[in-house]
Amino acid sequence: MSRSELRFEPYSLTTDEPFGTAHGQRSHTDIVLVELLSDELIGLGEASMPPYYEETQSDMIWFLSQVDAAQLLSYPSIDEAMVYLDSIAIGYTASKAALDIALHDLKAKQQNQSVRDFLGLNEPTRVESSITISLGDMDRMLREVEEYHEYPILKIKLGIGLSDIDIIRQIRDHSEQRIWIDANQGWNSLTDAIKICQALQALGVELIEQPFKIRAYDMVKALTESIEIPIVADEDCQRLSDIDDLIDCYDAINIKMMKCTGLNEALKMIAKALDHNLQIMLGCMTESSIGISAAAQIAHLVDWADIDGNMLINNDPAIGASLNNGTLIVPEAAGIGATKR
Numbered sequence: 001m002s003r004s005e006l007r008f009e010p011y012s013l014t015t016d017e018p019f020g021t022a023h024g025q026r027s028h029t030d031i032v033l034v035e036l037l038s039d040e041l042i043g044l045g046e047a048s049m050p051p052y053y054e055e056t057q058s059d060m061i062w063f064l065s066q067v068d069a070a071q072l073l074s075y076p077s078i079d080e081a082m083v084y085l086d087s088i089a090i091g092y093t094a095s096k097a098a099l100d101i102a103l104h105d106l107k108a109k110q111q112n113q114s115v116r117d118f119l120g121l122n123e124p125t126r127v128e129s130s131i132t133i134s135l136g137d138m139d140r141m142l143r144e145v146e147e148y149h150e151y152p153i154l155k156i157k158l159g160i161g162l163s164d165i166d167i168i169r170q171i172r173d174h175s176e177q178r179i180w181i182d183a184n185q186g187w188n189s190l191t192d193a194i195k196i197c198q199a200l201q202a203l204g205v206e207l208i209e210q211p212f213k214i215r216a217y218d219m220v221k222a223l224t225e226s227i228e229i230p231i232v233a234d235e236d237c238q239r240l241s242d243i244d245d246l247i248d249c250y251d252a253i254n255i256k257m258m259k260c261t262g263l264n265e266a267l268k269m270i271a272k273a274l275d276h277n278l279q280i281m282l283g284c285m286t287e288s289s290i291g292i293s294a295a296a297q298i299a300h301l302v303d304w305a306d307i308d309g310n311m312l313i314n315n316d317p318a319i320g321a322s323l324n325n326g327t328l329i330v331p332e333a334a335g336i337g338a339t340k341r
């Protein structure tokens, strides 16, 4: 009889400097690390959510404690296993992502394949990811721009309002790097947003993420019609089922494992986005090398990769995919390619 077991433990990821966004500042992110055991093999997973998504560490532990490991492993496909998880409770997307990642890691290891090969995906191409500069004190932001000067793409957290223009002007004075912007829902006025985006476009900014509060579709539509650079839905695009509402107003979507319950649904979102001519960013939360290694397996399928979560923490509990001056390095290994330290 085969042995199966689900283990999970709370963990807290920490950053050297407070990580600032339009949602506020934080120096740690509470996550849950997951191990799914079947005989001698272990599938690794991780659940991580920032506070503004309201799935707390204790929610994750509750959800994971409801899961029967033998039942989870009994389904012929991961798709069916995810239906079982949905039958336990709706929501809990990060908890489900942890299990989706662990299932992919385990099943690919059982075949001695990478997850990418296990899923039959295209051969990987070179992927460059952005590195995030969080919002805060201008001197600190410029110090980080200097620190990351070898990275090809900076993703700058903004969302204050018209003074965002000045932040990018100052960064532009110091850097020729490609720049992406994340407003994290911070802009309230359409008129100001158009002004900001036109100025940012003139400064060479390549894309803008989540300008307004969620579901402000009319404002997003007016903004996309006023500027050329793509507007990307992040907080507005969590699940596959959200995409229908975004087709008419956004140019692109940001897919994250933790929002969409993992690789299984992420691949469906990629297919649907391609069908509707939406461009695709693959993003992440503050995550360890477990979550990032899972995302790295599909990063070559999207237009823009922003999978730097494990580069911004100082207590990574795992080793796996990482960025070498912005170039994604994925270990040649079975599963997602991550091991615990």
Ligand SMILES: [Mg+2]
Binding pocket: 182, 184, 209, 210, 234, 235, 254
């Ligand atoms: Mg974002």
